[in-house]
Amino acid sequence: MNEIHVTVNGRARHAPPGTSLLGLLEELELDPRTVVVELNRQIVRRPQLEDHTMRDGDEVELVHFVGGG
Amino acid sequence: MTTTVSAPAGHPLTIANHTFRSRLMVGTGKYADNATMVRAIEASGAEAVTVAVRRVDLDRSQEEAILHHLDPRQYFLLANTAGCYTAADAIRYARLAREAGFNEFIKLEVIGDEETLLPDVDGLLEASKALVSDGFQVLAYTNDDLVTALRLEDAGCAAVMPLASPIGSGLGLTNPYTIRTIKRRLSVPIIVDAGVGTASDACITMEQGVDGILMNTAIAQADNPETMGRAMGLAVESGRLAYLAGRMPRRQIAVPSSPAHGMLD
Structure with missing residues (x-):
């Protein structure tokens, strides 16, 4: 398989096999210190982002704080 | 001439393990732009600022991230x-x-109705229990209902946040009696959340004896948010002081302020 298909924030996306969550953030130019990552509904803590390799069909949510009341 | 309030303002607001420098908490939503938000929040003197959790918009820059504008050390x-x-x-x-x-x-919200944004109190209690046992300090946004407030306190909430009126309505304090009753019967801090429209609403709310107010729209949607932020900070402090001072009794008849004796023949 040359690439895997994942869903990031509800949107289809492909990535090379072996891409870590940290790699995904880097590709999206997101600072890991300002984003919280959920992989298949499980929170992945920052120190573990590099260890989690994305698999085909994974669902990733990237969230942060925005204005609210 | 400017004067500073030097009368004792009593104890500061403490929720769980944190003591706040202001009894006013403010939201960060619905501002015309981030610079206006920062100026308004500074002017309000609030320490606690609410934020929402949302997906990162992958099509846009990080401009929308609130931490680019508010220093979490401040x-x-x-x-x-x-x-x-x-x-x-x-x-x-x-x-x-x-x-x-x-x-x-x-700040726990479980909404039950789209039009009024009134809370789903069953869901709120369920989530409160789960989050308290998971180590959270839960500040529960709720109706101005005593029985629900008591149950939230029993569930271990660090503070209970009854509404003055619906979120974003600006209707002010619609039921001072229920807010006073909740304050009288609960031991945890009571922070009135939502519904305040202008400074007099904030002042009257604090005069009920509650521990603080959380507001967003009243400041963010004012014609001049920075000035309204300052007005709200003063109103919250003023209302708190008036509550501590103890108001005079209401009377149905006039009582002269000047001596009745010593008048000329």
Whole structure:
């Protein structure tokens, strides 16, 4: 398989096999210190982002704080 | 001439393990732009600022990220679960918020009705219990209903946040009696959340003896948010002082302020 298909924030996306969550953030130019990552509904803590390799069909949510009341 | 309030303002507001420098908490939503928001919040004197958890918009820059504009060393970030309609969703959002790494506090909202944004108190109680046992300090946004407030306190909430009137309505304090009753019967801090429209609303709310107020729209949607922020900060302090001072009794007849004796023949 040359690439895997994942869903990031509800949107289809492909990535090379072996891409870590940290790699995904880097590709999206997101600072890991300002984003919280959920992989298949499980929170992945920052120190573990590099260890989690994305698999085909994974669902990733990237969230942060925005204005609210 | 400017005067400073030097009368004792009593104890500061403490919720769980955190003492706040102001009894006013403010939201960060609905501002015309971020610079206006920062000026208004500074002018309000609030320390606690609420934020929402949302997906990163992958098409846009990080401009929308609130932490690009508010220094978390200067403000206490109070994450909310706004937009959640089930206990499960609220718990999920709360855990994501905690993972951001600032504190264990969550302003818990479980909404039950889209038009009024009134809380689903069953879902709220369920989520409160789950989050308290998961180590959160839960500040529960609720109706101005005593029985629900008592149950939230029993569930271990760090503070209970009854509404003055619906979110974003600006209707002010619609039922001072229920707010006073909740304050009288509960031991945890009572922070009135939502409904305040202008400074007099904030002042009257604080005069009921509650511990603080959280507001967003009244400042963000004022014609001049910075000036309204300052007005709200003063109103909250003024209302608190008036409560501590103890108001005079209401009378149905006039009582002269000048001596009745010593009048000329």
